[in-house]
Amino acid sequence: xxxxxxxxxGNDDVWPTIWLTAKLAGLTTLILLLLATPLAxxxxxxxxxxxxxxxxxxxLPLVLPPSVLGFYLLVALGPQGPLGQxxxxxxxxxxxxxxxxxxxxxxxxxLPFAVQPLQSxxxxxxxxxxxxxxxxxxxxLDAFFSVALPLARPGFLTAAxxxxxxxxxxxxxxxxxGGNIPGKTRVLSTQIYGHVEAxxxxxxxxxxxxxxxxxxxxxxxxxxxxxxxxLRVTP
Amino acid sequence: MCFRFCRSVNSFSTTTLxxxxxxxxxxxxxxxxxxxxxxxxxxxxxxxxxxMKKLAIEFEKATGHKMQVSLGSTGKFYAQIxxxxxxxxxxxxxxxxxxxxxxxxxxxxxxxxxxxxxxxxLWSQRTNLVDSKGTVLHTGxxxxxxxxxxxxxxxxxxxxxxxxxxxxxxxxxxxxxxxEGIAQVYQFVATGxxxxxxxxxxxxxxxxxxxxxxFWLVPTDLYDPIRQGAVLLKAGQNKPAAVAFLTFLQxxxxxxxxxxxxxxxxxxxWK
Numbered sequence: 001x002x003x004x005x006x007x008x009x010g011n012d013d014v015w016p017t018i019w020l021t022a023k024l025a026g027l028t029t030l031i032l033l034l035l036a037t038p039l040a041x042x043x044x045x046x047x048x049x050x051x052x053x054x055x056x057x058x059x060l061p062l063v064l065p066p067s068v069l070g071f072y073l074l075v076a077l078g079p080q081g082p083l084g085q086x087x088x089x090x091x092x093x094x095x096x097x098x099x100x101x102x103x104x105x106x107x108x109x110x111l112p113f114a115v116q117p118l119q120s121x122x123x124x125x126x127x128x129x130x131x132x133x134x135x136x137x138x139x140x141l142d143a144f145f146s147v148a149l150p151l152a153r154p155g156f157l158t159a160a161x162x163x164x165x166x167x168x169x170x171x172x173x174x175x176x177x178g179g180n181i182p183g184k185t186r187v188l189s190t191q192i193y194g195h196v197e198a199x200x201x202x203x204x205x206x207x208x209x210x211x212x213x214x215x216x217x218x219x220x221x222x223x224x225x226x227x228x229x230x231l232r233v234t235p
Numbered sequence: 236m237c238f239r240f241c242r243s244v245n246s247f248s249t250t251t252l253x254x255x256x257x258x259x260x261x262x263x264x265x266x267x268x269x270x271x272x273x274x275x276x277x278x279x280x281x282x283x284x285x286x287m288k289k290l291a292i293e294f295e296k297a298t299g300h301k302m303q304v305s306l307g308s309t310g311k312f313y314a315q316i317x318x319x320x321x322x323x324x325x326x327x328x329x330x331x332x333x334x335x336x337x338x339x340x341x342x343x344x345x346x347x348x349x350x351x352x353x354x355x356x357l358w359s360q361r362t363n364l365v366d367s368k369g370t371v372l373h374t375g376x377x378x379x380x381x382x383x384x385x386x387x388x389x390x391x392x393x394x395x396x397x398x399x400x401x402x403x404x405x406x407x408x409x410x411x412x413x414x415e416g417i418a419q420v421y422q423f424v425a426t427g428x429x430x431x432x433x434x435x436x437x438x439x440x441x442x443x444x445x446x447x448x449x450f451w452l453v454p455t456d457l458y459d460p461i462r463q464g465a466v467l468l469k470a471g472q473n474k475p476a477a478v479a480f481l482t483f484l485q486x487x488x489x490x491x492x493x494x495x496x497x498x499x500x501x502x503x504x505w506k
Contacts, residue, residue: 078426096428097379097412179412179423180384193415197310197387 013182013191014207021187024099025167028106032114032163033156035107040118041144062112066172073105073177097179102187105173113162121155122148158222165218169211272299273476276321278312279304280328280463281418282353282390282435286496287326293492294483300476308416310387316341316468323471324481326350326463328417329389333466346467350484351498353461355393357451358439359431360424369451371431372403381412381423381432390417393458394433400457436497443495463498 042048043055061069076083077096084094095101125148133143149156171189178185180194188207195204279287284306291302305312309327316322316336325342327333330349336342357372359365364377371377383391391413398404414420417435424432436452439445465484471477483489490503 074422074426074428078428080427084427093378094428096423175415176419176422177428179379179381179429180415181412190415194384194387196314197308197384197415199310199313 013186016183017186017188017191020099020183020185021168021189024102024106024187025164027103028110028167029114029160029163031103032107032110033160036111036114036118036159040115041122041148043115044119044122058115059112061109066109066170067176069105069109070173070176073101073108073173077101077104077177096177097181097185099184101177102174102185105177106167106170109170109173110163110166113166114159117155117158117162118152121152121158124155125151154226157225161218161222165215169215272301273474274301274303275323275471275474275476275480276303277305277324277326277477277480278316278320278322279306279326280309280312281306281416282328282437283326283351283463284418285437285441286351286493286498289492290484290489293488294480297483298476298479300479302480306418308387321470322468323474323477324465324467326465326484328353328461328463330462330464333464336466336468341469343467343469343472346481347464348481348485349462349501350465351463351493352500353390353393353463354436354455354497354499355390355397355433355453355458355461356436356439356445356497357431357453358424358434358445358448359450360427360448361430362449365431365449365451367451369401369453371451372398372401372407375407377410377430379410379412379429380407381414381420381429383417383420383433384413384415388416389461389463390420390433390435393453393461396458397433397453440495440497460501 039054039058043051043058073083074096075081077087077094078084079088079094087093087095092100095104129147129151130140130143133147134140138146169189170187171193174185174187175190175193178187178190180186180190186194188211192204192207192211195201195207287304287306291304294300295302305322309325309329309332312320312322312325312327313332313336316325317339325333325336330347333342333347337344337347357365357369359377365371372380382394385391385395395404398407412423412429412432414423414432417438420429420432421434421438423429424434433453439447439450465481467477467481485503490500494500
């Protein structure tokens with residue numbers, strides 16, 4: 001076992017892969033929290049008739065198979081695809097097989113995991129805290145930042161944890177638009193797949209076991225925080 | 236009351252019987268039909284997908300058996316067969332995997348044979364990118380070059396051998412993109428995401444010619460022959476339909492069909 005561990009971690013391509021996976025998940029989480037906050041606020045409190053279709057659109061990645069997302073992204077990012085045309089005209093070239101392409105894919109793929117916890121948190125706030133802020137002459141934007149955001153903290157933590165973990169666990173989309181380039185687009189899930197395909201079951205076991213433990217610990221921590229009441233919304 | 240009840244039961248049973256008789260007869264016929272025309276479950280390497288489609292039609296027509304074809308990578312099939320998948324025959328992308336299965340007692344001893352030798356082609360969706368001598372690899376007028384993961388795919392391995400023998404591997408390393416299998420390399424090139432890529436000739440060939448884009452048929456002295464092996468698996472040992480399919484695969488008719496997709500043979504005796 002010790003030898004296996006040494007083989008595993010003496011192996012040069014494990015650490016860059018772990019680092020890349022963490023970087024992808026971290027950046028996805030950061031960008032998604034920024035994008036999802038106004039979107040979730042609008043979905044939770046806006047009265048527009050566009051709310052239902054937008055809400056359905058945001059939830060789509062949750063039910064669509066990753067192969068569908070990956071395939072459409074691959075076609076859209078290609079030189080003839082709509083996104084590919086835009087990125088080329090901006091002088092960025094095409095995004096498939098690049099880290100930016102993976103990031104874009106992950107943002108789409110994990111979108112519902114960021115929006116939904118935030119939306120529920122904003123919905124749970126109700127009108128009273130904001131009305132109270134208004135009577136104290138806080139402008140809406142001010143009330144949003146100093147009242148709504150702090151109260152929705154548990155929603156932010158859940159959204160961040162779920163987005164991060166879900167992106168680490170991403171496979172189908174990465175496989176289809178990644179190109180499996182070491183240090184650039186090879187993440188843990190695709191590396192495990194490669195090991196299985198190459199019949200290197202020892203390496204596959206170690207990485208898979210690591211993923212299992214990681215996922216369990218993350219979800220356990222989230223559940224414990226919730227139980228301790230640290231995350232309870234108190235309007 | 237009781238009388239009526241009994242009568243109704245009686246009449247019910249007679250109608251059921253009269254109805255049942257032909258049903259039983261039909262079911263009996265169907266059962267005998269099933270034992271004669273069985274289903275063969277075959278695992279087939281992705282590069283062989285198109286010829287396999289035609290072969291299955293021909294085989295079903297000739298024997299009345301039904302084919303159930305699963306397409307995928309040889310490595311994945313190996314894992315599945317090792318863990319109890321009930322495939323009856325394997326058409327692999329290499330010869331190593333059938334040999335390994337035989338050694339491990341998962342395939343029938345002595346049933347292995349080479350059903351095709353694959354050819355490698357450098358292919359692009361763009362009509363003027365690849366010239367017939369492959370000089371594009373030297374001029375380097377492209378962005379990304381796709382190939383299958385050499386650890387997993389024999390075609391990927393052949394692509395690396397080609398680049399090595401042309402002394403281009405190191406220079407092009409930064410532009411290489413790896414598909415998890417030959418099917419994905421095709422996807423990357425077909426959607427234009429990769430400018431060009433090493434695919435199996437069978438993937439781009441229809442009716443003996445390549446209709447789309449530009450290509451370079453890689454000379455066979457630049458890579459070791461991609462010999463693809465077929466084997467009868469343990470689950471197919473006593474299945475006449477599975478045995479019949481492997482026999483059919485070696486027939487002149489099948490070989491002609493396979494050759495039309497750019498594969499070659501060695502040792503096939505045209506009878």
